Amino acid sequence: MGEKVFMQGNAALAESAIRAGCRFFFGYPITPSSEVPEYYAMRAPEENLVFIQAETEVAAFNMLAGVAATGKRVMTATAGPGFSLGMEAVSYMAAAGLPAVIVNVMRPGPADGDILAAQGDYFQAVKGGGHGDYNTLVLAPYSVQEMADLTVEAFDLAFKYRNPVIILSDAMLAKMRESLELPERITPNEQYDWAITGPKGRAHNVITTCGDGPIQWENFNLALQKKFREIAANEQRWESYQVDDAEIIIVAFGSVARIALGTLKRARAEGMKVGMIRPITLWPFPVKAFEGLDRQEFFVTELNAGQMVEDVKLSVKDKERVRFYGRMGGMTPTPDELYEKLCEYYRK
Numbered sequence: 001m002g003e004k005v006f007m008q009g010n011a012a013l014a015e016s017a018i019r020a021g022c023r024f025f026f027g028y029p030i031t032p033s034s035e036v037p038e039y040y041a042m043r044a045p046e047e048n049l050v051f052i053q054a055e056t057e058v059a060a061f062n063m064l065a066g067v068a069a070t071g072k073r074v075m076t077a078t079a080g081p082g083f084s085l086g087m088e089a090v091s092y093m094a095a096a097g098l099p100a101v102i103v104n105v106m107r108p109g110p111a112d113g114d115i116l117a118a119q120g121d122y123f124q125a126v127k128g129g130g131h132g133d134y135n136t137l138v139l140a141p142y143s144v145q146e147m148a149d150l151t152v153e154a155f156d157l158a159f160k161y162r163n164p165v166i167i168l169s170d171a172m173l174a175k176m177r178e179s180l181e182l183p184e185r186i187t188p189n190e191q192y193d194w195a196i197t198g199p200k201g202r203a204h205n206v207i208t209t210c211g212d213g214p215i216q217w218e219n220f221n222l223a224l225q226k227k228f229r230e231i232a233a234n235e236q237r238w239e240s241y242q243v244d245d246a247e248i249i250i251v252a253f254g255s256v257a258r259i260a261l262g263t264l265k266r267a268r269a270e271g272m273k274v275g276m277i278r279p280i281t282l283w284p285f286p287v288k289a290f291e292g293l294d295r296q297e298f299f300v301t302e303l304n305a306g307q308m309v310e311d312v313k314l315s316v317k318d319k320e321r322v323r324f325y326g327r328m329g330g331m332t333p334t335p336d337e338l339y340e341k342l343c344e345y346y347r348k
Contacts, residue, residue, distance in 0.1 A: 002182035009144045010035035010077075010174045012182070013103065013167070016148040017075050018043060020155045021188040022101070024050045024074040026063040028082060031115045032171040033105035036077035061086035061102075068098035069207050071195030073155055073188060077103035080121050081112055084129065090164055091130025095209040095224070097194070099158035099165075101151070102136075106170040108330045116330025117172035117255055122307035125166050126283045133221055135228045137165040137235065138282040140253045144178035150280075152183045161231055162194070168282060170303070172255040172332065231284055238286035239278045242268065246275030248297040248346050251312050253279045255332075256301055262335030263342060272346060282308070287315040298322045299342055303332065 007015070014036045017025075025040040027033075037053065044051040054060035060076050067074040078086065083104045093100055104125060108118040125138045137157050139150045147169065154165040191197075196205050211217030241264060243249055252260040257278045267274040275296075277289050294317050300309040306324050313319035323345045327333050333341075 002184050004179060004181050006177060006179050007144065008035060008175060008177050009147045009169065010105070011039050012144050012180055013077075013147045013151050013169070014039035014043075016151040016183050017101070017155075018047055018049070019183050019185045020073065020152045021186050022073040022075050022155065023048070024067045024072055025076065026052050026054050026060040026067075026074070027076045027078065028054050028057045028060050030057070030079045030082045032107055032174045033077040033079050033082075033103065035174070036103060036105075057082035057085040058089070061089035064100045064102070065089050065093050065096070065098055068093060068100045069096070069196045071190075071192040071197065073101075075101040075103065077105065079105050079107050080109050083121060083124065087124075087129035090136060091128070091132055091134060092209060093164045094130075094134035094136060095132065096207050097162035098207070099155075099162050101154045101158055101165050101167065103167045103169060105174045106168065108328065114330045115171060117170040117303060117332055118328070118330060119170060119254060119256065119303040120305070120307070120328070121168065122282065122302070122304060125168050126285070126311070134224065135163075135231070135283055137161070137163060137231060137284075138168050139165065139237075140168050140280060140282050141173060142254050142257045142278065143180075144173070144176060145180040146280075147173060148180055148182060157235065159190070161227060163227070163231070168254065170255050171330075235281060236284050236286040236288050237280035238289040239280065240289060241276040241278070243275035243277065243293065243296075245273055246296055247273040248275075248299055248342070249293065250274065250276040250338075250342070251279070251298055251300045251308070252276070252302070253282060253308060256303055259333060259335050260301060260338060263338040266335060266339050267342060272342075274342065274346075279308070285311045285315065290315040294318075296321070297345065299345055300324045301333070301338055301341075302326045304328060
């Protein structure tokens with residue numbers, strides 16, 4: 001790891017992307033993600049970066065696809081409304097096998113919403129906001145350190161599977177400042193036989209998603225699904241806290257997981273057998289984390305009306321054991337608030 005610093009989440013993410021060899025950034029400013037393009041613009045002259053403030057998020061996402069086709073590391077950062085505008089390009093990149101990193105700093109919705117913390121874009125990121133049968137890897141940091149670490153990992157995964165990777169942050173994580181160790185600087189020098197780099201001395205590379213009839217297009221989709229199954233089997237990530245003796249297990253991701261850890265500590269201090277599972281990959285969802293937990297109750301908390309809770313219910317044997325508590329509109333629960341709600345369920 002590199003030097004230890006004290007940085008804002010958005011700035012740590014941007015600096016880590018630069019250190020991971022991402023020289024290309026295209027985006028359109030939208031709160032609460034704007035510090036990411038601002039940081040890239042500031043560092044562009046000294047780092048010889050390519051930074052373009054596009055006219056819209058639609059343009060930025062399609063610029064992303066263009067650079068990804070050349071085998072270079074590229075990133076954009078946006079928030080909910082801008083993320084929605086980029087979905088057609090994300091669907092295209094998933095189909096065309098184009099690696100890119102997309103940061104969505106979630107804020108409340110629907111529509112324009114507000115600029116506070118929220119987690120209402122879970123469905124859009126995990127289930128796919130574009131059309132067709134496709135998946136994107138989705139990583140959910142819960143600290144500024146993970147904003148840095150998972151950014152580096154996002155680029156590795158994008159190129160490992162030739163697929164877009166989404167970092168699903170939120171306004172709380174984006175704006176907070178914490179101490180962290182920045183990653184070491186790397187200089188990617190891989191050459192990819194699929195990339196469009198000029199056909200001199202080799203056969204033409206063609207990147208397309210056009211079908212030639214239903215037989216060819218079904219086979220194309222079957223090949224994609226095989227890749228997605230491989231990702232689902234190999235790339236589940238999570239952290240478990242004191243689940244071995246737990247009678248009830250909190251499930252939370254991102255910024256809410258930070259709050260839930262405070263709830264867990266209080267509950268344990270009060271003699272309650274409470275554990276916690278924190279998904280780090282939202283897709284693939286870490287179903288392996290729930291294996292063998294057949295008798296426990298589950299308490300899912302999110303900053304939305306109930307989205308990840310559906311994947312929790314699909315991961316456990318008895319969905320009736322899953323309870324949900326959510327806040328919306330930028331309202332964030334306190335550890336005590338979650339504790340009181342947990343006690344309601346624990347004593348039933």
